[in-house]
Amino acid sequence: MTPVPFQAEHVQALALRGHGDLNSASYELFRITDAPAARGWLGAIADRVSYLETEKQDKREASPARRKTRLQVALTAQGMAELGLKAHLATFPIEFQLGMAARAHALGDERDEIQSWDYGSGNKPIHVMLLLFAGTDEEVAAFARAEIEEAERRGLTHFATQTTLRYESKDRIFEHFGFRDGLVQPSIDLEGHSVRADDGTPGPDPSHKVPLGEVVLGQLNAYKYRTIGPSVPNSLDARGFLPDFLSSGRKDLGAHGTYLVLRKLEQDVAGFWLAIDRAAESLGVDPEWLAAKMVGRWKNGSAVVNHPNEPGPPPVKDTPGISFASDRHGFRCPVGAHIRRSNPRDDLGDDVGKSLELVGRHRLIRRGRVYGPRLADSRKDDGKKRGLVFITVGASIRRQFEFVQNLWVTNTTFRGLNGEDDPVVGPRCPAFFGAGKSTHAEQTSPFSLQAHPVQSVVPALPRFVTMRGGDYFFLPSVPALRFIAAL
Ligand code: HEM
Numbered sequence: 001m002t003p004v005p006f007q008a009e010h011v012q013a014l015a016l017r018g019h020g021d022l023n024s025a026s027y028e029l030f031r032i033t034d035a036p037a038a039r040g041w042l043g044a045i046a047d048r049v050s051y052l053e054t055e056k057q058d059k060r061e062a063s064p065a066r067r068k069t070r071l072q073v074a075l076t077a078q079g080m081a082e083l084g085l086k087a088h089l090a091t092f093p094i095e096f097q098l099g100m101a102a103r104a105h106a107l108g109d110e111r112d113e114i115q116s117w118d119y120g121s122g123n124k125p126i127h128v129m130l131l132l133f134a135g136t137d138e139e140v141a142a143f144a145r146a147e148i149e150e151a152e153r154r155g156l157t158h159f160a161t162q163t164t165l166r167y168e169s170k171d172r173i174f175e176h177f178g179f180r181d182g183l184v185q186p187s188i189d190l191e192g193h194s195v196r197a198d199d200g201t202p203g204p205d206p207s208h209k210v211p212l213g214e215v216v217l218g219q220l221n222a223y224k225y226r227t228i229g230p231s232v233p234n235s236l237d238a239r240g241f242l243p244d245f246l247s248s249g250r251k252d253l254g255a256h257g258t259y260l261v262l263r264k265l266e267q268d269v270a271g272f273w274l275a276i277d278r279a280a281e282s283l284g285v286d287p288e289w290l291a292a293k294m295v296g297r298w299k300n301g302s303a304v305v306n307h308p309n310e311p312g313p314p315p316v317k318d319t320p321g322i323s324f325a326s327d328r329h330g331f332r333c334p335v336g337a338h339i340r341r342s343n344p345r346d347d348l349g350d351d352v353g354k355s356l357e358l359v360g361r362h363r364l365i366r367r368g369r370v371y372g373p374r375l376a377d378s379r380k381d382d383g384k385k386r387g388l389v390f391i392t393v394g395a396s397i398r399r400q401f402e403f404v405q406n407l408w409v410t411n412t413t414f415r416g417l418n419g420e421d422d423p424v425v426g427p428r429c430p431a432f433f434g435a436g437k438s439t440h441a442e443q444t445s446p447f448s449l450q451a452h453p454v455q456s457v458v459p460a461l462p463r464f465v466t467m468r469g470g471d472y473f474f475l476p477s478v479p480a481l482r483f484i485a486a487l
Pocket of ligand 1: 175176177179180181182183184185265266267295297338339342343364387388390401404405409425465
């Protein structure tokens, strides 16, 4: 199937770039209160939104002023309905139509907790999210003030700000448990397109590239098909903003757009390290060693599968990729470790090539940033809230995020394990454990450390990560924004 002719300037930049050169970010959440006014606002946003720059443009326009702030805009299904697309929502994938809260059963989220989410459920639905990026916290705050004021004058009500913690340096990002993060991203195959490559990571990515259609709708995906997006009848696009859809009489609303998943994941840092201290003591091992086995990387980012007993040098741009097929039994890196579950690489089945091909259909492009202050003493809770604003973008929420969360991260029988979920981020969902405890907070998970001749098991890891809000979004192309504005 022929892809839509690719036009970089139609794609919101976040699809392929993490804006890692801008150290501060805030995410502003809105509801639409006056649809016609909000459509006008969206049209103006289309002029300011940050889009992918081609290499040529980039050289020409790389002035410091241009780089100071960047803005992306994302819409939920409810937001699209408010803006006038209710009758066409059925052309979106079902998980997007339903929204994240309604997918709790697949994601391991606790129904009772959903009621108290900070946003994205019950009486706190999100319609629109602005993602704002700037060099400093002061700049991002001023940027946000101006954007909120403008939006509130034009049909939207601002109801929440999700702040993030400023990056100290984009090449040395640490999440709150203390581990280097943002290391591995799939590299997108941009051959034939002069788009500036992703700037997000130092990137020791082992595996093959994923096709552009894994991120951008309308392009060829890992199945060599054009990634199908939502569509509208020709009659709705009188001004011809959108390209033709596959079937005649329809226009492609999805082309050059992508989807975005937002999850606010609160981390219990002291709880994590105290539980590890207890388990490490009973096993007679070093807590840092046990924590590294749970993550699959040492705190400095070196891979446990390559450095099973002590940290290796921190990864740099040219650090070779890692293979789990060389450690089938998990003697070096436990098979249930976080990075092994979330990207099993060459270790699904016996055929390495086939495994890479299959895993290539479920890669996540991560755009998360941490929120909340650092904990001064990792073993002493200070009562403050902190965690990860997990964001991933991709052409299919179901095949990418939901698949990884459901079949790998929360799967209690992953790779033949028996009744354990991800040791670090697992939701401890009682339903996934069978006859478990009644709430996520009561449920624990074992963690197996494979060894020969006798493996050891940490019997009961509590939950360390709690879901506090989020939703599924569509990140429309620039022409799609103009189309919606003109409805
Ligand atoms: C608070 C929650 C989380 C924490 C603290 C966390 C932490 C980490 C760390 C330390 C790494 C290794 C560094 C790197 O490769 O960039 C990592 C990698 C990764 N995580 Fe998470 N993570 C969290 C939630 C999640 C969730 C919910 C998912 C997916 C559903 C996920 C998917 C991934 C993926 C795909 C990788 C890259 C693995 C690889 O390719 O090697 N993470 N995470």
